[in-house]
Amino acid sequence: MIYDLVIIGCGASGLACANRVKEKGLNYIALEANERAGKKILATGSGRCNLTNLDMRKEYYNTAFTDNVLRNYPPEKIIEFFERLGMKTKAVNNLVYPYTESANTVLNFLLRNVKEDIRCSYAVKEISKDKDIFIVNNEYKARNALFATGSNATMGYHSLAAVKALGHTYKEFKPSLVSLTTDTEYIKGLNGIRAKAALKLYKGQNLIAQERGEVHFKDNGISGIAAFMLTFYMEYDNVKDYDIVIDFTPDMDLSQTEKFALEGLVRERIMNNILKQAKDTAQRAAYTLKNFRLKVKGLGDIKKAQVCSGGLNCREFDPVTLQSKLTKGFYACGEALDVNGQCGGYNLHWAFASGLTAADNIK
Ligand SMILES: Cc1cc2nc3c(=O)[nH]c(=O)nc-3n(C[C@H](O)[C@H](O)[C@H](O)COP(=O)(O)OP(=O)(O)OC[C@H]3O[C@@H](n4cnc5c(N)ncnc54)[C@H](O)[C@@H]3O)c2cc1C
Numbered sequence: 001m002i003y004d005l006v007i008i009g010c011g012a013s014g015l016a017c018a019n020r021v022k023e024k025g026l027n028y029i030a031l032e033a034n035e036r037a038g039k040k041i042l043a044t045g046s047g048r049c050n051l052t053n054l055d056m057r058k059e060y061y062n063t064a065f066t067d068n069v070l071r072n073y074p075p076e077k078i079i080e081f082f083e084r085l086g087m088k089t090k091a092v093n094n095l096v097y098p099y100t101e102s103a104n105t106v107l108n109f110l111l112r113n114v115k116e117d118i119r120c121s122y123a124v125k126e127i128s129k130d131k132d133i134f135i136v137n138n139e140y141k142a143r144n145a146l147f148a149t150g151s152n153a154t155m156g157y158h159s160l161a162a163v164k165a166l167g168h169t170y171k172e173f174k175p176s177l178v179s180l181t182t183d184t185e186y187i188k189g190l191n192g193i194r195a196k197a198a199l200k201l202y203k204g205q206n207l208i209a210q211e212r213g214e215v216h217f218k219d220n221g222i223s224g225i226a227a228f229m230l231t232f233y234m235e236y237d238n239v240k241d242y243d244i245v246i247d248f249t250p251d252m253d254l255s256q257t258e259k260f261a262l263e264g265l266v267r268e269r270i271m272n273n274i275l276k277q278a279k280d281t282a283q284r285a286a287y288t289l290k291n292f293r294l295k296v297k298g299l300g301d302i303k304k305a306q307v308c309s310g311g312l313n314c315r316e317f318d319p320v321t322l323q324s325k326l327t328k329g330f331y332a333c334g335e336a337l338d339v340n341g342q343c344g345g346y347n348l349h350w351a352f353a354s355g356l357t358a359a360d361n362i363k
Pocket of ligand 1 (some may be wrong): 008009010011012013014031032033034037038039040041043044045046049050051052122123124125148149150151152153154155156157158159162305306307333334335336342345346347348351
């Protein structure tokens, strides 16, 4: 049997595509390596699934390749897609969640109409093309193929080599939106401590980005959403060129901080470490409270990252249709492409928007 389409990978982007091509009446099969589809969706947004963001801007992504897809699929269209599936959403400060605030709900609605078409526990190793027909693992045949295998961040797989026979190239995956390892001299003993602060990312003397939020100290570095956000701005091959400067009193200027510097503006264990650097003078303590500098040593473990940078080379795909420029009928979407976004619903938005875009264009 020759299908109209084979979908490889049933996560956020593959399932969005499956729902749309089902509506279009295409004869398709979807293949998933895990024993169940959409496992990663369940872990998103700490189990609440932040599925898009009403404040959508192209600069929240690493590449202008996303521009057309974002224009055609703004957040309202992703909300509409879910409402057509029967799922109500709600926005909390621009962050959009399912009304239940449960990622389970999102997965249930994504699977409702398409679960019969998915073969689970089936890992695709190779996709080739013979004349006009794609051949997957020497078993499945289809006129079109969609590559939606995501990345190996957290529980994902690295499957990019499967498309080598089609002539595509890729950039190696590196963790993004992940904790940072840093020098440890001044964070000794802080493992497990959290503090509200402003974090600044410097490359040499240049301020690259800043974020406010909770910083989580670990034995070997820092974690938490604000630290994750800063990794988005880094050149991943040169992370050792960066410093993180923590301001523990972002609501006060230096002179205000100085008045209270020795009195307990931060937790005791942090203060002890500040004083090791500041040598007990209020003036130096205040400066250190506002300029607690850590040298970046590396990115955290890919198995704990929210997303990856890297993936299939976007230049080899049409940014309007997401069809390959090298192999007619081959499409890619989601994190399998070299696209990554900031925290806040941007990565799932890209996954859904790109899966739907591919579906719109597959004949
Ligand atoms: C802990 C965590 C929290 C997150 N929270 C959020 C959030 O709240 N908001 C947000 O926007 N983003 C969030 N993300 C990121 C978001 O989950 C991903 O960007 C998104 O799931 C990517 O969609 P995708 O379809 O490209 O890949 P995935 O959803 O990873 O799906 C890829 C699928 O392909 C399958 N697959 C891989 N290789 C093969 C193969 N060879 N053969 C067959 N199947 C294969 C995989 O098993 C998987 O099911 C989070 C990520 C993590 C890890």
